[in-house]
Amino acid sequence: MIEKIQIVIIAGFMDAGKTTYIKQQLKNSEEKILVIQFEDGEEEFTEDNENLFLKFDREDITDLAEVIKKIDFEVRNNECDRIMVEWNGMLDFQIAVDIFLSHTLKQYSHIENVIYLVDIATGLIMIGQTGVEPITQIMNTDYVLITKNEEKKDINKVRQVKQAFRSMNPDAKVFTSKKKINEKIWKKKDLPIYYFLAVLIVVGWYIFLAPYIEMGGFHFNQWMIVLTAILLEGIPFLLIGTFISAIIQVLIPDGYLEKIYPKNPFWGILTAVIAGFFVPVCDCAIVPVAKGLIKKGVPFGAAITFMVVTPIVNPIVIVSTYFAFNGDLSIVGTRIGLGILCGIVIGIILSFDKAPVKMKRYNYDRICKNCMQSKDAVTRKQKCFAVLKQTEDEFYAVVKYLILGGGISATIQVFGKGVTTAAGAWPIPILIIIFMIFAFLVSMCSTSDAVVAKSMLNQFSIVPIMAFMVFGPMMDVKNYLMLSNGFSKKTVLHIVIVISGVCFGVLILFYLFGGESLL
């Protein structure tokens, strides 16, 4: 088979330095490169004999078939080794896909990598203001290169950019140095088939080795079964939770909740507690809603109460807790009670404390592919599709946390008996802290965390388990990341400290007032 011609697409805004970057590539490369420009930049290429140049402007894009024909003609008549595309920052990436993955071009070329260039000073502001098209590019990019960062002074800014890109495209790798990215751009990516092969090999070895592993007293089989059981229990709740949350996101118009929410702190906190029972949104989807509330003028304290209480008193969470703990209403009740108590105290503290709330100018949560899809959805059929797509995306985004949490829990149960037996006897306050940290790190969705919590009840008393179930929905790594997307670092830290402090205090009180005897 003939090696296909590699295509690298360089995307980004006009002044992000795309042309400069491509020029450098041409200078350093021995190969004959076809440069296709979809951009009218200030900087022009100087035609040379080594490389080929092709240029399209906005009008050309209206007739894609013609564009493809021209590219095809160029490639067929002048042999080239590689293709570099300078993609216009304001064009939907789907157009690039339609051109370069078209039947004609796909025969002899394929897109190797997409690189998004972002100007450190202006990039983020531009992205926040220019609508949908740049986001489509970012969501498709493999690498992000931060440009115009010669002084390398602004570490904070780099971190901001990294965070913003992670929220939009978690798979993209962000680089600050051209040197590092140059090694990558022509590099082939692993074929997806390898992942499947890897899994098959693991499975094969597992079947082959399982009996021997068992003989060594290593209870791998048991670990598998415990983990499978936890996942089998958690997945239905997770799916139903994301499904209902998707329905809400698609069917309730943007900003509706913010509009009807009371603006007075007292009523705000009360509404937060009551509304939680009727808003089946888990902690994975609540942060954007809370941010929206604050923007619309809902008191900060009330909005945060809403954020921390809703994931606990949400009907699906109640049902899953009820199921996981065998219909033990005292556990369900305690979880709800402690959650509400924490929420109210947090709300009151944040209402009275005058620390300034700083929000960032740009906010990406709402600019996502699916929200766009859901806004486009007008007919009932389209809405159904939008709901299912949103469910799928959210489900895939959080199922990894369930697998991770379940894996840790199964490991503790099956292999960590000795350790946890010792740890189980540690003072309860220390265990509470450990479980709060554990909850923070594993970032489980509140719809399924009860299942994992329950499975640890064999080794630990109910108080630290309760810490896991009360604190986890309120604050964890993914919530933290989403919060830092919208608020200044100081404000986020403030929120985290208040929530953790109140939670710890409430749980200690719970312990002192006989929480141990709950079971």
Place this chain on the structure above:
Amino acid sequence: MKKQVNYDVLTECIIAILSGFILIIKVVNGSYLDYVSPKFKILLIIAGSLLVGIGMSRMHSVWKNSYNSHYKRYLLLAIPMLMLIIPHNSIAASSLKNNYSPTQVNVNKKEKKPSDGVNSDSDKRQKQSGSRNKSNADNSSFDTSQKDNSTAGNPKTDSIDSAKQNKTDFSSLGNKSQASDGNTQLSGLDTQAKKITVSDKEFYQWISELYNNYAIYAGYEVSIKGMKYQDDSISGDKFAIVRLAMVCCAADMVPCGPICQYDKTGSLKNNTWYTVTGVLENETVGGQMQIKLNVKKVEEATAPDEPYIYPY
């Protein structure tokens, strides 16, 4: 332009639909019971249908080109689904039991910390379960901590057991159903011959019935099938004939069954199914009444169709 298949989306559809079908098939053929208790049936069917729906709804994008792929994230869902399929095909039920009992004896869900001492712990649990079953004053728990299993007589399990802390709670599981048990019609009862033959299906019901209405059945000859189980407090010429009770999922199995007194206990193998026939007696352990079988006859038996019992 000619239409081409987008393999990325196709994979996405196939994985979602297959996963959905796996969940539904697991429910239909009942093998989900190896992992979770029957109450999850409806939930699993809903989840399965949702996955199938999601997969179907994505079908229309199969003809649409796209660049970036999400194979890795679909693979994520493939992990639990593979786990659902594999162990079931490759691991026989017997090795599963081998794992669970007695090396991994989880306790009743009410059980918590490892005990510092048997007495204090059982006192505590007595209080706990007492508060849960207010109607039942003589609620009893049987709790032991295992450190050494040298008397068990089975070298293989000994070595696995010795380092582990095991506990078992035989009867408090039974408390829940007692209210309705007074007039339950259970099969296998022969009042004239004073004999009870416990069928596989009614294992759990009979255990709680015998325990709760001990006065009625004292002196009956009971024939019951289960696995031999021993630990620290049940050793020497005593063993328990147990089945694993799945309270919620495979993560919380509890061995459950009566204690047996038998002078040839040493000749029985751990984790093997036996049909035990003995006279119902009782014994007081830690101030609590326990039912006990004074064994007359032990026969090796085949495993029941359903390996676990589901008390709730």
